[in-house]
Amino acid sequence: MPMIEVLASFALAVGVLCAICGGLAALLILADGYFNDYGVCEIRINDDAEKCLKIEGGMSLLSALGSRKIFIPSACGGRGSCGLCKLRVTEGAGPLLPTETPHLTPGEQKNATRLSCQLKVRGDMAIEIPESLFKIKEYQARCEKVEKLTHDIRRLRFKLLDPETISFTPGQYIQLECPPYRLTSEPVYRAYSIATDPGRNHIVELVVRLVPDGICTTWIFEELREGDQVKLNGPYGDFRLDTESRNEMIFIAGGSGMAPFLSILKQMEQAGDERKCRYFFGALTKRDLFCLEEMRELEGALADFKFIPALSQPADDDQWEGETGLITEVVARHYRECSSQQAYLCGSPGMIDACIKVLQERKMPETAIFYDKFA
């Protein structure tokens, strides 16, 4: 067979194959549009006729509510790993999904609690949302300052543009939207504690530690520039100072766990809080310490406050004369008994769990321990 005929047969075969594949793809797209067209769905909230949403079906319940400015807490941005976006769905939820069950206790599964990031809106639904969540707003903001605090920690300052002010309680957190970039094709949200002086309600400050390969922190460290516009939503969370108590307070944090305490200490300063307060801050080496000057100023401004930094692995050239050891060991050295103190903890789950163990061994009641676990 001449070469030209071989090539023509080959080209014909390729052409037929491409046509079949193209046809199948078109069929799939049409089928997808047909089978996944859920039309307009009605979401009734808290059996309140004024809180009834009409939403195009197909997206997750979390996204659907977010599109109507109803923000449900979600530290992982809808990836089903934090388990924070639980809601009661009393009608129209369908069967539990395998991606939900690991996050739900048997009791929650029984009382129709669902993970709103995993649940798709496929028809009319009735849901229950705590009234407090309706106060959560979305903010347009401009990044005013990116401050390098350590080799892997940045402080970000955002000026609020719309709305121009925020009302929050020191200790609460906010979600920052990371826009699509090389590590994500869709916006993702991450939760960060608010580090702002509560008297400055036109800005939001965050303290962020780089997570290697982390989607949002990589964006913050490599892409975010002063002047960029961002979206925030919040505030969320129940971690806050017990302002009724007069007991001595023990603050314990490490790394970016510093953030809520920057806000809480300013709150104490402005309220003239005279309680005894000891703040234990754990770091590996001297280069991991930050905000030392701010802490010294607060020691002068507050009636009975001491900042106690501790290094767990001081470098040879650190010339460190302060506390050393794991933060749990340092706290244990300072307190034989903690039955009359309160503790406020912020940091990694391991650190929080280890601190709770030490405090409870020293007779601190469970009700006197407040924490914000990065979990």
Added chain:
Amino acid sequence: MAPGVLAQDGFLGHDQRSLQEIVAEDLAELAAAEVSLAELGEFLDRIHQTADAGLETTCPMCDGALSVRLAEGMGRIPCPFACGFRAHKGIVHVQAGSLSHRLTPLQIHLIKEHGFFQGRGAPFRLSPRQLAELYRKCGS
């Protein structure tokens, strides 16, 4: 197992083998290295516990043959076998001489409970041979 909502890169990498084939071949490789799955599971647990107790500091293990450090992340990730286990996100950095490895709490669970070392090319795959070598560095 495939890339998706729970794990951006999935657990199979570029491996073309079926899940059953991956598990069977890896368990055979581990057996050939003369380490049992129970021994390896106990060893990996010990690494995790040592690193966890270190609160992000670097901790020596096995008379200094290994050093381990846990970098904790936010959130939990459910086991893809849907067994109900939810692992804390985090990475245990293991240094064995000039070799460095990364282990995650979920990866340890997958190996220990499901004999699944993940597919070739998966970001957190460590082969049975690599782990058996690490095990031997600790004097078994």
